Structure formats: C-alpha cells, structure tokens
Amino acid sequence: MSGSTASLQHEIEALRREIREHNYRYYILDHPTISDHDYDRLLRHLQQLEAELGEPVPADSPSQQVGAPPSSTFTSVAHGEPLLSLANAFSDAEVEAFARRLTDQLGGATTRWIVEPKIDGLAVNLRYEAGHLTAAATRGDGVHGEDVTDNVRTIADIPWHLDFGTQSPPALLEVRGEIYMSKAAFAALNARQQQAGATPFANPRNAAAGSLRQLDARITRERQLNFFAYGVGLGGHALAESQSALLQRLSELGFAVQQTTLVDDVAGLLHCYRQLQQARAELPYEIDGVVYKLDDFTLQQQVGAVARAPRWAIAHKFPAEEVTTQVEEIVWQVGRTGVITPVAVLQPVAVGGVVVSRATLHNVDELQRKAVYVGARVIVRRAGDVIPEVVQAVDVDAAAEMPAVPTQCPACGAAVYRLQDEVAIRCSGGLSCAAQLVERLRHFVSRAAMDIDGMGDKLIARLVDEQLVHDAADLYSLDYSRLTDWPGMGERSCAKLADAVAASKKRPLARFLFALGMRHVGAATAAALATQFGHLDAVMAADEASLLAVPDVGPEVAASVMNFFAEPHNRDVLARLRAAGVEPQVAEQLVSGHPLAGKTVVLTGSFQAVARRAAQEQLRKFGVKPASSVSKNSDLVIAGERAGSKLNKARELGIAVADEAQLMRWLAWSPEAQDTQAAD
Ligand code: IVH
Numbered sequence: 001m002s003g004s005t006a007s008l009q010h011e012i013e014a015l016r017r018e019i020r021e022h023n024y025r026y027y028i029l030d031h032p033t034i035s036d037h038d039y040d041r042l043l044r045h046l047q048q049l050e051a052e053l054g055e056p057v058p059a060d061s062p063s064q065q066v067g068a069p070p071s072s073t074f075t076s077v078a079h080g081e082p083l084l085s086l087a088n089a090f091s092d093a094e095v096e097a098f099a100r101r102l103t104d105q106l107g108g109a110t111t112r113w114i115v116e117p118k119i120d121g122l123a124v125n126l127r128y129e130a131g132h133l134t135a136a137a138t139r140g141d142g143v144h145g146e147d148v149t150d151n152v153r154t155i156a157d158i159p160w161h162l163d164f165g166t167q168s169p170p171a172l173l174e175v176r177g178e179i180y181m182s183k184a185a186f187a188a189l190n191a192r193q194q195q196a197g198a199t200p201f202a203n204p205r206n207a208a209a210g211s212l213r214q215l216d217a218r219i220t221r222e223r224q225l226n227f228f229a230y231g232v233g234l235g236g237h238a239l240a241e242s243q244s245a246l247l248q249r250l251s252e253l254g255f256a257v258q259q260t261t262l263v264d265d266v267a268g269l270l271h272c273y274r275q276l277q278q279a280r281a282e283l284p285y286e287i288d289g290v291v292y293k294l295d296d297f298t299l300q301q302q303v304g305a306v307a308r309a310p311r312w313a314i315a316h317k318f319p320a321e322e323v324t325t326q327v328e329e330i331v332w333q334v335g336r337t338g339v340i341t342p343v344a345v346l347q348p349v350a351v352g353g354v355v356v357s358r359a360t361l362h363n364v365d366e367l368q369r370k371a372v373y374v375g376a377r378v379i380v381r382r383a384g385d386v387i388p389e390v391v392q393a394v395d396v397d398a399a400a401e402m403p404a405v406p407t408q409c410p411a412c413g414a415a416v417y418r419l420q421d422e423v424a425i426r427c428s429g430g431l432s433c434a435a436q437l438v439e440r441l442r443h444f445v446s447r448a449a450m451d452i453d454g455m456g457d458k459l460i461a462r463l464v465d466e467q468l469v470h471d472a473a474d475l476y477s478l479d480y481s482r483l484t485d486w487p488g489m490g491e492r493s494c495a496k497l498a499d500a501v502a503a504s505k506k507r508p509l510a511r512f513l514f515a516l517g518m519r520h521v522g523a524a525t526a527a528a529l530a531t532q533f534g535h536l537d538a539v540m541a542a543d544e545a546s547l548l549a550v551p552d553v554g555p556e557v558a559a560s561v562m563n564f565f566a567e568p569h570n571r572d573v574l575a576r577l578r579a580a581g582v583e584p585q586v587a588e589q590l591v592s593g594h595p596l597a598g599k600t601v602v603l604t605g606s607f608q609a610v611a612r613r614a615a616q617e618q619l620r621k622f623g624v625k626p627a628s629s630v631s632k633n634s635d636l637v638i639a640g641e642r643a644g645s646k647l648n649k650a651r652e653l654g655i656a657v658a659d660e661a662q663l664m665r666w667l668a669w670s671p672e673a674q675d676t677q678a679a680d
Helices: 003-028 036-053 092-105 183-195 204-212 216-224 241-251 266-282 297-303 364-369 434-445 456-467 491-506 509-515 521-533 536-542 543-550 554-568 567-577 611-620 647-655 660-667 671-679
Strands: 076-078 113-119 123-129 132-138 145-146 174-178 225-232 261-262 286-296 313-317 321-334 339-351 354-360 379-384 390-394 426-429 598-602 623-629 636-639 656-658
Touching: 003 036, 003 521, 036 313, 092 266, 092 286, 092 297, 092 313, 113 266, 113 313, 123 204, 132 145, 132 647, 174 204, 174 647, 183 204, 204 216, 216 636, 225 241, 241 297, 261 266, 266 286, 286 297, 321 390, 321 434, 339 364, 339 379, 354 379, 354 390, 434 456, 434 509, 509 521, 509 536, 521 536, 543 554, 598 611, 598 647, 611 623, 611 660, 636 647, 636 660, 647 656
Parallel strands: 598 623, 598 636, 636 656
Antiparallel strands: 076 145, 113 261, 113 286, 123 132, 123 174, 174 225, 286 313, 321 339, 321 379, 339 354, 339 426, 379 390
C-alpha cells in the first residue's frame, strides 16, 4: 500500500467513525450535535473518498447504510421489504442533473413527476394483516427496525383497521410514512418540559422520535403525534399504478396524506420547490425540503435503486436559515480536552426561531479564512438545534485589525500549543486548567452521560471556582446541604440535586464510559465497549488485541483507551468514584444454555402474570429472538389470552404453540437450577 493510499484509508476510517457516531446520536439518542446539512456534507465527503480509493466499499460503511442499527431497548423486527432513504439535492443544478439522468435512462420519454413536501419526522413501517394493524416498526437500519406497535397504536392518524369495502383485504400489506409532531404540539410539549425543569427538545423531529421510543406507551399518547402515509412495501404494489393514485388509495383506506402536485418538467419541479419554501412557515408542521418522485410505478421499476436509495426519487433540501449581524467581540473558549475555540459574540439576532448571540468560528484557520474581526458584518447560519455558525464576513474592511491568536490559555494562562497536522490550538495547562475541568464536568453530568438533573453550567463553574470540586469523584462526596445559600439553591433544590447525584451512581456502563470523556470515545464507541467487555474492570484491563476486536475500534481509539486507564490521575479518580458507590451497571450479557436459545419466538395476546414486553426482554437475555409477526421462519408462538390472528397463522403454518404456564417456566429458567439437576 502506498503512503497516500494508507492516509486515504486512515481518513476514510476516521470519517466512517465520525458518521457512525452522528447516526447513533441522531437515531438512538435522539440528540444530534450537527445539522442535517453538515451531516450530508460528511456523507458526501465519505462517498468521494471511497470513490477515490477505488476499492469495493464494505457493506457496513455508513455510505451503504440507512440510519443506525436498532437500539436494544425494543424488540428488533425485520421489515418485509427494506425501507430506503433518499438521495439529496442542494441546488437547482443538482435537481436538473437528476432529472436529466432519469429522462436519459428512460430513453427521453416524457416523464411525469410528483412533488411532495418532505416531512421532518421519522419513518415507520406499518404491517396490516387481513386489514388489521398487527405491527409497527421504526426504520432502524432499513432492514430491521424497532417494534413500536404499542406506541403507534396511540396515534390517532393511524387506523387499526383498513376499510376495503366489498373487496377482500390483502393478506399482508405494509404501509410506510412519517410520524411527526405538529408545531403546536411541539411548542406545548416544550413549555411543559421547561416547567418541569427538563431539557426542552431541540426540534419537532427529535421530540417525535423521543416520544415514540418510550417504553411506556402512555407517554407517547400524551405527546400527540401525527402520521402521513407516503408509500407501501410488501403487498402494496398492486394497490395502484402510480404514486399519485397510491396516495389517493391510501387516503380512501383511512390514512392522512399530504397535498401533492404533478408536473412534467424540471421547471415545474423548481417552481413547486419555491412555492413550498414560501408556504413553509404557514404549514402546521415542519418540512425540511421537497421530494420529487417519478409518478409511474412501471418507470420507477425500470430505473431501480442503489444501496441506500431509489434512483427514481430525490429530496431537494431547503437551505439552513441565514441572517446578517455584527461581531461585537471574539472570545476564546477552552474545551474539555484543552482545545481552544474562537467564538464570535454577536449583536443578538433572530434566526430559525431563536435569538442567537454567539456563534462558533471552529478554529484559527476558519477564523482567518472567513476574515472575521471585531466590528465585522457576518452571515450567521443555524440549522435545527445545533450551535450556530458564522458562514462568512461580508463587506470586509481590508484595513481592519484581525484578532490575535492567543499564546496563553485565556483561562489558566498556560502556554498554547498546536500539534502538527492539527488545526486546533490547545492549552497545555492539563489538570490545573479550571476551564478544562468545568467542561469535563459539564460533559460528565450531561444527559447522554451520567444525566445528573439540576447540575447546571453556572453551578459547576462556581463549584470549581470555590475549589469544592477538583474532579468528577468530588461530585459524589460533596455535602450539597452546604449550598443552600447559593443563588437559586434553596433547601429543596439542594436535596433534589443530592438525590440526582445519588441516582446517577448506577448508570449503565456505556454511559459511564462515555462520561469519562476519553479521546475518540463517543457515545457509540462507549456503547460498543460496554457490550463487548460487560464490566468496567474488563475495559480497564483490556489489551490492544481485545480492544481492536470491538466493532469500530481502530488503533487510535485502542491507544486512547489504554492511555486513559494507564494514567495515574485517571486511576485515582476512578478508584474514588467507586469508593463513593459509583457502580456502572454491568452491560447485559447473554445467559447460555436456555432451551429456547437461538429460536425465533412470537408472543401474542395478553398474559396474566407478566407484561409481554418484559417477557420479551427476559427471553432476549437467554438468547431468544423475539419477533412480532408469525412467518415460516418462526420457531414457536406463545399465546396468551385473546390471541388472535397470529395464533391462527401459527396453526395454518404448522408452527408450535405454547401457553402462559410454559412461558413462565421458561422465564424462570436458570443455569444454576440446571446444574443442580444435572448433579442430582
Ligand atoms: S419517500 C423510497 N416521501 O425522508 C422512498 N420520504 O431523507 C423513501 N420523508 O426516509 C421515502 N417526507 O423518512 C418519502 N414525502 C416523503 C417524505 C419522506 C419525509 C423522509 C423519510 C425518508 C427520509 C429520507
């Protein structure tokens, strides 16, 4: 391998890791940290590099996949037909190229397009058996999703039964569409969140995803979700001959569908785009672009699909909102790893529905490239919930004084250095830099990490400032009743905070590992480490070979983990955390030897002694694969009371059926009991 190929490989690996991390944050945590726009840029960059490398692209590259694998909280279900994603266009030229490509491919025949608003929600697959809703799943990785049937049943727009009139309903029909939260429901939910002291949701999409993925379906019901149907999967292709006719048919069957427009050339597509861009603010729900689809199903089939997306459709995204304002000051912010980032303090301005007064400039190179100085007029962009950024300066005054790059850490005064090949400048103060400590603690207590409610930024800053806290372990030995005379900290708040700190002692290992803030270990990598090793001691003792065996862990990540745990200060903090009772919960490991291990089992109906979902969870620990629908691949159906169509289907297919008594025996199974029996 030549040097440049090696570095290209390296860049591709790093990019894949970064994108997986963003997938995880978006799909699993419902908490993205970059805008869709920036995400798309990363994905495109990866596709370019993979093309440049010219080697076969592995199937697990994010460029080949849709979304993230389902999280383990819900049962995984296979979709009858995969759920695809859409390619994106960001400019008129890209739309023109798309239309030309298709027209050429179809031999220049006149084509008819349907234009649909692109709803900013999350895709689901609904399964109807003989017209009855039997299962609903999120998109997941496109092939398998999470079973959210109970939750979906609380959504009023989703019919439980489809009315086929005099016709007999198809044995199986998959209906696809988008679950979303209206702007009004979103505003009301966030008002409630704020009142309860909980973090508000960043945007309606996150709120919808977070509300759907609730183990308690009653919460989903309270959140008021909506649904638009826009497609079909297995069993649906005979319903109509075109997308426009299909939407009509879905509407007759009882689904809500959006208003769409049919056009027959690119000018028509772009006209619709601009109209919808105008109408966007007036719509009762968020849209983030427009989808163009070939209307005719025969033509759709003719052009086919690539790995992630059909060739017959494209999403034309709206640009992120931008406004112009003035830079009042440039400050240098010290992050938890010592990276010092320039931030523009702005004359406050409204963009994308919120008032923005700070925007990141990313790094010194960007600052200089964008020619940002105090007094400059700048364009600021904000997409979704993410940190606003300065796009560029306008009317640059060539005589203006450019900001000086600090040579000392603005927080602790230690020298600033820059590693070769890195754009970032860093503070060399290490453990003695209070700003780094504040940021490490903010990360430690954050929602995706130890999730300590009520431990706000101001409080952390003061705890550090008053030298009451020197590291994460100090959070667990602090006497919170001492803080009652601090601003905003009554007796009640202090007691609540102490409870929240205590409650965080038993977080899952994945969160704890993420909270430690090891370099290159994001939430997704932390989760992979926890699953692989199961226990904190095992992670701490892991050698390079066993770390490299973890999915997504390369030499850089492995070195970072080993260095972290070798560091005496870190070992000391870990020992004190454990002494204070912090006990990361052992990641679930499979118990082997169960009689149903490896079998695909469907639970249907209701059980007296155990909730269905709890039973599924327990069975999963025994290595059983719970599934939500009966097929010839099912090994067993366990039927409770009022078991209906699934039980019938099992009988039709000749699949073994068990009852609740048998289920309870399987749930009570333990390897120890087997050993004793064997010894007898
Ligand atoms: S069609 C095979 N139509 O956007 C076609 N998708 O970025 C797949 N979306 O996964 C989808 N509005 O979750 C389609 N009118 C619409 C849509 C739409 C929103 C979502 C959907 C899809 C994602 C792709």
